[in-house]
Amino acid sequence: MEILRIEHLSKQYGQGESAVKALDDISFSVQKGEFVAIIGPSGSGKSTLLHMLGGVDRPTSGNVYVEGTDMYTLDETQLAIFRRRQIGLIYQFFNLIPVLTVEENMTLPLLLDKQKVDPKQLDVLVQTLNLQHRLNHLPNQLSGGQQQRVSIGRALISNPAIMLADEPTGNLDSKNSKEIVDLLQMLNKTYQQTLLVITHDERIALQADRVISIEDGRIARDEVIRP
Ligand SMILES: Nc1ncnc2c1ncn2[C@@H]1O[C@H](COP(=O)(O)OP(=O)(O)OP(=O)(O)O)[C@@H](O)[C@H]1O
Ligand SMILES: [Mg+2]
DSSP states (O other): OEEEEEEEEEEEESOGGGOEEEEEEEEEEEETTOEEEEEOOTTSSHHHHHHHHTTSSOOSEEEEEETTEEGGGSOHHHHHHHHHHHEEEEOTTOOOOTTSOHHHHHHHHHHHTTOOOOHHHHHHHHHHTTOTTOTTOOGGGSOHHHHHHHHHHHHHTTOOSEEEEESTTTTSOHHHHHHHHHHHHHHHHHHOOEEEEEOSOHHHHHHOSEEEEEETTEEEEEEESOO
């Protein structure tokens, strides 16, 4: 089943002399349960692509369909709700809210969406992420790996259609990186979570089903590793 389709996506930053074409006519589609690694040199447009897929910033032209919804036909309010429900975003520097506990950070998307927390679902997620002894801690009382697990929990709490990660291990030592890679792999295999992960980390790229290389805002290669 196709879960994500990108058609002729382009993004230009700025105007005139200072204009930068960060994405230049990108098209591809992703099936449910695929684990896609996105690689490419610095400045090639990887983060820009993720932002367009995540509804963080609007493209200059082109379409992004998530489970059939043409995301950029939505107005700002609808887009914010759609993002919160359908897209889980993970960043290199975790982006947790420092004054909220682990549990509050994880359940924030539901709160913002005026939805109830299902205690059973939260419990399963907390166990999966091995955070059961950290629920009342603040982010600065956690290791980098634990903080990233909280941000993965926050991304997963609304059962998103797709999970997007921008260098999720970029700020972690090798032991914590391995834990996060194993966790992403498990979420993909056990729960068929669709994953798109930007990475310089070979271990992640090797776990993926498919590797898309971006160069100069275009797809240079799109290779299926595991069908
Ligand atoms: N907000 C912005 N305004 C202007 N130009 C931008 C903006 N964001 C990115 N760019 C430019 O767009 C191009 C693509 O940037 P992007 O951040 O997507 O690259 P990247 O592949 O993620 O690089 P890295 O591996 O270093 O994170 C770069 O030339 C960058 O300078
Ligand atoms: Mg980037």
